[in-house]
Amino acid sequence: MRLSIRYAFDAHLHLRRGDMLRRVLPQTLPWCDRALVMPNTDPPILTAQDAEAYRQEILAAGRSNFEVLMTIKLVPSTTPKIIREARAANVLAGKYYPKNTTTNSADGVEDIHSLYPVFEAMEEIGMVLCLHGEMPNTCCLDSEVKFLGTLKALANDFPRLKIVMEHISTEAAVRTVKRLPDTVAATITPHHLFLTIDDVCGGKLHPHQFCKPVPKRRPDREALIDAAMSGNPKFFLGTDSAPHPQSMKECAEGAPGIFNAPVALPLLAQRFEEEDDRAFPQLLEDFTSRFGAQFYNLTLNQRFLVIERSPWKVPLEYDGIVPFKAGETIPWKLA
Amino acid sequence: MRLSIRYAFDAHLHLRRGDMLRRVLPQTLPWCDRALVMPNTDPPILTAQDAEAYRQEILAAGRSNFEVLMTIKLVPSTTPKIIREARAANVLAGKYYPKNTTTNSADGVEDIHSLYPVFEAMEEIGMVLCLHGEMPNTCCLDSEVKFLGTLKALANDFPRLKIVMEHISTEAAVRTVKRLPDTVAATITPHHLFLTIDDVCGGKLHPHQFCKPVPKRRPDREALIDAAMSGNPKFFLGTDSAPHPQSMKECAEGAPGIFNAPVALPLLAQRFEEEDDRAFPQLLEDFTSRFGAQFYNLTLNQRFLVIERSPWKVPLEYDGIVPFKAGETIPWKLA
Numbered sequence: 001m002r003l004s005i006r007y008a009f010d011a012h013l014h015l016r017r018g019d020m021l022r023r024v025l026p027q028t029l030p031w032c033d034r035a036l037v038m039p040n041t042d043p044p045i046l047t048a049q050d051a052e053a054y055r056q057e058i059l060a061a062g063r064s065n066f067e068v069l070m071t072i073k074l075v076p077s078t079t080p081k082i083i084r085e086a087r088a089a090n091v092l093a094g095k096y097y098p099k100n101t102t103t104n105s106a107d108g109v110e111d112i113h114s115l116y117p118v119f120e121a122m123e124e125i126g127m128v129l130c131l132h133g134e135m136p137n138t139c140c141l142d143s144e145v146k147f148l149g150t151l152k153a154l155a156n157d158f159p160r161l162k163i164v165m166e167h168i169s170t171e172a173a174v175r176t177v178k179r180l181p182d183t184v185a186a187t188i189t190p191h192h193l194f195l196t197i198d199d200v201c202g203g204k205l206h207p208h209q210f211c212k213p214v215p216k217r218r219p220d221r222e223a224l225i226d227a228a229m230s231g232n233p234k235f236f237l238g239t240d241s242a243p244h245p246q247s248m249k250e251c252a253e254g255a256p257g258i259f260n261a262p263v264a265l266p267l268l269a270q271r272f273e274e275e276d277d278r279a280f281p282q283l284l285e286d287f288t289s290r291f292g293a294q295f296y297n298l299t300l301n302q303r304f305l306v307i308e309r310s311p312w313k314v315p316l317e318y319d320g321i322v323p324f325k326a327g328e329t330i331p332w333k334l335a
Numbered sequence: 336m337r338l339s340i341r342y343a344f345d346a347h348l349h350l351r352r353g354d355m356l357r358r359v360l361p362q363t364l365p366w367c368d369r370a371l372v373m374p375n376t377d378p379p380i381l382t383a384q385d386a387e388a389y390r391q392e393i394l395a396a397g398r399s400n401f402e403v404l405m406t407i408k409l410v411p412s413t414t415p416k417i418i419r420e421a422r423a424a425n426v427l428a429g430k431y432y433p434k435n436t437t438t439n440s441a442d443g444v445e446d447i448h449s450l451y452p453v454f455e456a457m458e459e460i461g462m463v464l465c466l467h468g469e470m471p472n473t474c475c476l477d478s479e480v481k482f483l484g485t486l487k488a489l490a491n492d493f494p495r496l497k498i499v500m501e502h503i504s505t506e507a508a509v510r511t512v513k514r515l516p517d518t519v520a521a522t523i524t525p526h527h528l529f530l531t532i533d534d535v536c537g538g539k540l541h542p543h544q545f546c547k548p549v550p551k552r553r554p555d556r557e558a559l560i561d562a563a564m565s566g567n568p569k570f571f572l573g574t575d576s577a578p579h580p581q582s583m584k585e586c587a588e589g590a591p592g593i594f595n596a597p598v599a600l601p602l603l604a605q606r607f608e609e610e611d612d613r614a615f616p617q618l619l620e621d622f623t624s625r626f627g628a629q630f631y632n633l634t635l636n637q638r639f640l641v642i643e644r645s646p647w648k649v650p651l652e653y654d655g656i657v658p659f660k661a662g663e664t665i666p667w668k669l670a
Binding site: 100101139140141196197198200201202203204205206207208210214217249250251252254255322326 | 435436474475476531532533535536537538539540541542543545549552553584585586587588589590591657661
């Protein structure tokens with residue numbers, strides 16, 4: 001079986017910089033026409049200038065018709081002026097990281113209320129707020145659920161601010177996003193449709209299945225699959241593909257992040273087909289291309305690629321980076 | 336501060352065999368006078384003969400006044416005859432592992448009821464039943480709690496069988512063991528008094544803090560500390576010190592098990608003192624030496640060692656094995 005499908009919009013992508021950028025971007029280009037690129041690089045993307053320099057670096061490593069959508073990182077020193085300048089330079093979103101919750105977040109925000117003037121500016125000029133929605137200093141199993149009160153408060157306090165709760169991992173987050181106004185959406189990763197906590201630290205410890213937020217229980221995974229396939233435009237793809245060198249994963253203190261770019265679309269096709277073999281092509285395209293574009297006010301991608309149901313073995317590594325499902329045989333591939 | 340304390344009885348110890356045995360045993364001998372040695376070696380200890388050969392191997396690697404107490408592994412092929420022969424050869428306990436729950440448990444038991452004739456024989460001749468109390472094919476966060484029904488059934492069905500629920504990790508297990516008759520006890524590890532799930536897969540992934548059962552939440556850890564310090568003789572030390580070569584921990588599929596032998600007693604002194612700086616010496620000795628000996632009908636150890644409150648930095652490795660708290664400075668040490 002072959003399927004012609006629109007190129008995807010990856011609404012949550014880590015491309016890193018320099019050498020790492022050049023190693024990982026080629027795995028996104030074959031199936032992705034545009035991506036919203038995360039700003040937690042080292043050093044971070046904090047201003048219009050940073051974003052423009054980073055955009056040029058990505059374009060130079062990429063392809064002329066690959067649309068690079070930029071974000072800046074919201075840190076304690078971010079001001080409304082920085083926001084306005086960034087928006088004028090075509091930065092689409094600002095990303096909130098609670099302090100010390102994920103890769104390169106030591107400069108994150110301790111009190112989200114300190115960012116309220118920044119959120120006001122974002123609301124006024126139409127910049128999207130992307131949230132790493134985990135409550136700091138909270139058990140990793142509960143941190144997303146405990147953050148949902150903050151999400152509700154933000155939606156209430158900034159009724160015209162567009163908000164994306166990124167990489168949701170719980171049934172409770174699905175329910176909350178559904179109930180909130182249409183200004184609030186969520187991204188879902190491919191790996192959260194496959195993993196539970198047992199795949200991280202059940203029988204064995206699996207660094208290449210370790211990410212933030214940590215995968216939860218089966219009912220959470222089921223709720224995410226249902227949401228991704230519901231046709232509800234609040235839920236769309238953000239791969240959160242997050243590469244680390246093998247040596248940073250297989251060590252005494254493994255970094256969170258799953259490099260899924262080489263397998264994201266094939267895995268989504270697999271999961272969607274398993275759940276609904278008749279409706280899945282349309283549901284898949286809506287999830288990977290349409291709903292994200294709608295939320296970010298982008299025109300719909302007009303290029304198509306072909307994927308086919310033809311088993312292939314995922315390579316053990318891509319240039320020193322171990323991908324999700326390394327060494328496993330999966331049923332769909334890019335044609 | 337210096338403290339004279341009885342040598343400990345480690346009621347749950349993995350010594351492995353051959354080269355590994357010779358590398359790890361020296362870390363137990365300085366503070367431990369006797370240990371109940373677990374049978375999930377490769378190959379496993381299944382019979383009186385296996386146990387005797389293993390005992391001789393340990394004695395040869397050990398010290399003349401180190402008392403080696405043996406267990407056999409209960410597998411589908413275990414018979415009442417095997418039990419009787421083992422008991423006659425001075426094997427103290429039989430260890431039940433559910434299939435595929437921990438290191439070398441692929442030959443474990445699928446249906447615990449199939450072992451009922453074996454449990455009857457154990458009850459009759461006074462052999463202790465040690466349980467790896469996790470329900471197979473269950474989320475690692477819930478598997479111990481889901482096993483508690485089995486524990487209650489065993490206590491009810493075999494009222495004279497002595498049962499030890501090993502390495503308990505949850506508040507629910509503490510409560511259940513307390514409520515059951517005096518035939519039921521539990522071991523507690525030093526690491527479960529220090530870790531929560533966040534130390535395994537919170538911010539970073541920590542293979543040297545990964546064990547089975549996986550550490551749970553803070554209230555669970557608090558309940559374990561309370562139980563260990565309660566003076567209730569149902570709760571006693573089993574370190575579950577479980578060495579793996581560094582390469583088996585820092586890899587794509589890390590093995591469960593924490594090598595805590597070098598730090599077990601110092602860490603217990605630290606935790607007990609933090610919780611109750613006046614009563615802790617007696618509570619500590621009861622937990623490490625007395626209550627386990629009582630349960631197993633052993634005479635009390637009569638040798639003493641000295642520990643002192645004097646900070647030391649835990650080595651990064653012991654002959655290729657990374658210990659618990661490697662590289663950290665801890666307040667107590669063996670004098």
